[in-house]
Amino acid sequence: MLRKAKKIISIACILTFVLPIISYSIDKEEFLKFLIESSYPEASTNNDNSKEEKDKEDKTANNKEKDYIKVHIGEENVPTLNNKSDNKENISVASSEYKNDIRLTKEDPTMLIYHSHAGETYSDSPEGNYHSQNNRDKSVLEVGTLLTEQLSQKGWGVAHSTKYHDYPDFTKSYASSLETVKSMLxxxxxxxxxxxxxxxxxxxxxxxxxxxxxxxxxxxxNGEKVAKFFFVVGMKNTNVDEVQELAEDITKFAQSKYPELVLPIVKKQYGKFNQYMAKNHMLIEIGSNGTSSDEAKASVKYVAEILDEYFKQNR
Known part of the structure; x- marks a missing residue:
């Protein structure tokens, strides 16, 4: 009991006297780094590459940064493409093709598509600050469904996960999606x-x-308005050189085919995003909450073409 009392007194002293001194004696950037490292062990700037650290979720989560918006998740819905869309490239996929939130286009797939933030929606679905499970046909899940279909038509065996990893706790999105990736691999x-x-x-x-x-x-x-795309690289991965090289190679390849379609790579200094898990692991952003779901879906045929040709040339 005496030991516990001493510990409590020590913590109280730190909270009362030390933290105010720290907050005033360091600049805002350093203090922000202190807060991130204290709240999210994954983001630590220490060079700790132990197995336990490698398997932890990337808890930096993009919503902690200024350019990522807050979220609200609604109720879950059944996965299906909206075949009433004006987008002629839309392909209807029956919900029966998904079992336990997974669709396999071949028994032995070589490619996995999943969504750490499955609740992300586009400009034509502003509910919940562009995060919802109620308008699935206007969400990133439908873009993934279409990309799965396009790649499978090009001969790829694709596993597509439609699990909501950002529900019920957005801050655990990457921890949840990590379990999906491990299971699929x-x-x-x-x-x-x-x-x-x-x-x-x-x-x-x-x-x-x-x-x-x-x-x-x-x-x-071709007279059609399409959403741009880009790659995100988590710079805290132990294999960051390989992750970055892959993103740079595909970006350069995409620029040679459709120079206006792809944007520069975005690097997140405190992120991993589970990109150490697979040999070729990518985080791709197609469109934004400022583009419509049809604009995002319209770009899928180009993204599928780029990925198909790149990986067939670089197997």
Whole structure:
């Protein structure tokens, strides 16, 4: 009891006297780093690459940074593509093809598509600050469903997970998706390409903000307005050189085919995003909350073409 009392007194002293001194004696950037490292062990700047640290969730979570918006998750819905969309590339996929939130286009897939933030929706679904499970046809899940279909038509065996990893706790999204990735890799040994598919998120408070973001994240090909895409690299991965090299190679390849379609790579200094798990692991952002779901879906045929040609040339 005496030991516990001493410990409590010590903590109280730290909270009362030391923390105020720390907060005033270091600049804002250093204090922010202190808070991140204290709250999210994954983000520590210490060079600790132990197995336990490697298996932890990337708790930095993009919603902690200014350019990522807050979330609200609604109730879950059944996965299906909306075949009433004006997008002619839309392909209807029956919900019966998904068992336990997984669809396999071949018995022995080599590619995995999943969504750490499955609740992300586009500009035509503003519910919950562009995060919901109620408008699935206007969400990143439908973009993943379409990408799965496009790649499977090109001969790829694809496993697509439609699990909501950001529900009920958004801050545990990457811990939850890590378990999905581990399970899929254990059950399907030939998967060596993994795609965590997202859409970018910005604070859009006015119509002018929305218009500016739409202009930033769209272009036109063959008379059709399409959403741009880009790669995100977590710089805390032990294999960061390989992750970055892959993103740079595909970006360069995409620029050679569709120069206006792909944006520069975004590097997150305190992130891992589970990118150490697969040989070829990518975090791809297609469109943003400033683009419509149809604009995002319209770009899928180009993204599928790029990925198909790149990996067939670099097997």
């Amino acid at each position: 254990n059950n399907h040994k030939n998967i060596n390409i993994a795609i965590d598919l997202h859409r970018d998120g910005r604070d859009l408070n006015t119509d002018a903000d929305m218009q500016k973001e739409n202009e930033r994240m769209t272009t036109t090909y």
